[in-house]
Amino acid sequence: MPTLSTQLLVIGGGSTGLGVAWDACLRGIKVVLVEQGDLGQGTSGRYHGLLHSGGRYVISDPTSARDCAVENQVLRHIAPHAIEDTGGLFVATPADPVDFPDRWFAACQELGVSAEEITATEALRLEPALNPRISRAFRVQDGSLDSFDLLHALTAAIKRTGGQVWLKHRVEKLIINVNTIVAAEVRALDTGELITIGADFFINATGPWAGQTASLAEIQLPITLDKGSMVAMATRPVHTVINRCRLPSDGDVIVPVGTVAVLGTTDVEVQQPTDITIEPWEVDFLLAQGEILVPQLAHQRPMRAWAGVRPLYRPNKVDLGNTRELPRSHIILDHADRDGLHGLISVFSGKLTTFRLMAEQVTDLVCKHMGIAAVCLTGETPLTPTSRSFYKLPDRLAKLEATTSHDFPQVICECELVTRSAIEEALRATSTHDLDDVRRGLRLGMGPCQAGFCAYRAAGIAHEVAPPGGSLTTFLEERWRGMVPLGWGHTLRQMELMRRVYLELLQTHSLPEPTE
Ligand SMILES: Cc1cc2nc3c(=O)[nH]c(=O)nc-3n(C[C@H](O)[C@H](O)[C@H](O)COP(=O)(O)OP(=O)(O)OC[C@H]3O[C@@H](n4cnc5c(N)ncnc54)[C@H](O)[C@@H]3O)c2cc1C
Structure with missing residues (x-):
């Protein structure tokens, strides 16, 4: 069996894994990343496309709100080519609680999430297709973020800084020596060849597959999988991200992405990362909710539906009923502390908007374990666009x-x-x-x-x-x-x-x- 050795093996080529690999390469660590499919074949290529301003989470998850607000600005600086600066609006429709906007606005100010109240008339001037019955409106710094563009730019940056990215390679086994992971068996899916990769450290960045990957090291992760479906309309009735001004709920955001507008999302507990079948009720629901924000959607053509799956951490097996109630902030588990197994960190959940911060925190931990003093450079290193431009x-x-x-x-x-x-x-x-x-x-x-x-x-x-x-x-x-x-x-x-x-x-x- 061919073998290879590296310092860091990152498993999973979504935004999280690529972010970790890029950060580690910039700190001079020798990195190999393996991805079982193509770039963006997991949740990072099946998401809503929103560069969060943080506004969505100011009441329900203040940590996420702050992280999003900071990372929104960082990403605008390092990856402007992947972002469309659509701006965002939070609007109160007649269906939303009347006392929410004041509470929400106060929380934005407290957390440093940029928000400015404008009149309903001004909002309708900006977005004439909006529901004319909105009573309040706030401008925020939402945008749309092209994940395919970002993932390609990250891959190019990893390769430029000496790292390797292997697509269509799946980790099938983790090899443990006493209480330390020492190697992974990786299958090249095109040829069937099995390769052993030895490494000093391993990162499980496999998103909704994180539980399955951890089980290769005989570790159980209490993860609930949550499917969210989205519908793309064939046209773009609004050019600004439109959010309902209420607690985060199903079907309350419209994101203009490229030539389409994406309605989302639903929240349905599923059993497998590959359970992405869309139920007819989800489509009906998303269209009905979308019409509350933009009534003319009723006369437009829905073009395509897709779904992505997020892993939600549920450490205590309490039945919260609704998966919306589970925290969506990112989780970093150092398995040396948690399970007495050295050389493995799992990172999952969170937002695509905060992938860089998640990667920074993981790589800091890796450096601590490996005795490396190098600091994170990703916040000020521009990601040069690849020759291909995606949504432009x-x-x-x-x-x-x-x-x-x-x-x-x-x-x-x-x-x-x-x-x-x-x-x-x-x-x-x-x-x-x-x-x-x-x-x-x-x-x-x-x-x-x-x-x-x-x-x-x-x-x-x-x-x-x-x-x-x-x-x-x-x-x-x-x-x-x-x-x-x-x-x-x-x-x-x-x-x-x-x-x-x-x-x-x-x-x-x-x-x-x-x-x-
Ligand atoms: C419905 C939905 C909508 C969302 N919308 C937004 C949004 O608008 N804005 C935002 O900021 N965030 C959003 N998010 C969150 C965001 O999409 C995720 O946080 C992010 O994409 C997670 O990236 P990841 O790299 O952790 O996981 P993934 O992108 O799923 O990557 C994991 C990768 O690991 C690979 N893998 C799995 N097992 C193996 C193995 N054994 N060997 C090798 N490779 C393996 C998979 O193929 C996959 O590509 C949304 C999430 C969902 C579910």
Whole structure:
């Protein structure tokens, strides 16, 4: 069995694991990160897209509120390319408690969360689609944060500073010598090869899989898994993040992300990190709640639904009934203190907005154990954007318009303006030629037609670049999965068109029925 050794092995390539790996690399530690899927295949690629101002948590979770307020500013400084500065509004609708806004505003001031009251008329001038019956409105520093862009920039920064990121590699076993973890057995999922990686320290940053990973070291983590579903509307009726001014609850935020507006979320306890099926009631509920904030949503097309799973720490097995009541702040467990097992730290929960802070706290602990004096540099080290820009559709358009007519690029995905050369470059840049990985990298097929027209063209390119290439059926099934819960009205028509193009014209394999 091939072996390799490093100082730090990070398990999990979401924002938390990549954040830890980047921080450790900047402190001069030799790092390998292994991720079982692609970048963003876990919760970090299945989230709501909100760069929190902190406002949401000022009453329910003041620590989180403060952390978000600080990290919001840090991220604007180090990763401006991944952020759209939409700004945010907290608005009181007739359905919200009348005494809440004053309490909420006082808490913002006490915690240092920037908030400014404006009149309802001013709010409606800023966002004409808002419910005209709102009574109070406050401006906050919410934004939208493109996690794909951030994760790619983190990966590039890790590699630049000497670290390694191994995608499609799964940790299957942790090897313990007396009371210390000494190595991990890692499976290369493409080839099936098993590699042993020895390390001085191990980080379990596997998000909703944290319990399963800890169990490889025979440690039980009392984690409850909580699924949240979201619906993307095909257009952007608001350009500011809109929050209900009330205690955090289901369906009370609308986030404009790229060309869409995302309604979310629900909260449902699930058993597995992969339990991401969306129930019809969740879609109905999110649309109904969204209409309380923006009534015209009733006349717009929902484009796609997806869900992410968060791990919530439940140290005492008390039945709180509603998972909303469980704290959402991040948890760092040093298993030497907790379980007498040296060389392993688990970090999970928290927010994507606070990933850098979580990483800093974990890496401080690693340095303490390893006797390393280096300090954290991530707060003042800009993350340079990668050559690919993800949500910036106007940038792509400007680039296309700037080209002369004779070398005008072939546009393969018209909705997201993805060109043939970008797809070819993405396919050549990785060892996998999975179209779904290309999608996460370029937003291929993520626009209003949901790959109705670009998937077969992209599959053709994948076949040319790396035959047989592409996995067209898997790619289509993934797109289809997000449309099935919305299979009525305009979305059903769109699905029917897609079905006919692929099943009848191109004779691909079957797709699930919309009713499934
Ligand atoms: C519905 C929902 C909405 C949210 N919205 C927001 C929001 O708007 N703003 C915000 O700031 N935060 C939000 N969050 C929180 C945020 O998404 C998470 O805090 C963050 O993405 C967690 O990242 P992570 O790296 O810890 O986990 P993940 O992103 O899940 O990463 C864990 C990774 O570990 C990998 N892995 C698992 N097991 C193994 C193994 N054995 N070997 C190798 N790799 C393995 C997985 O494939 C996965 O990629 C939301 C969360 C949910 C659930």
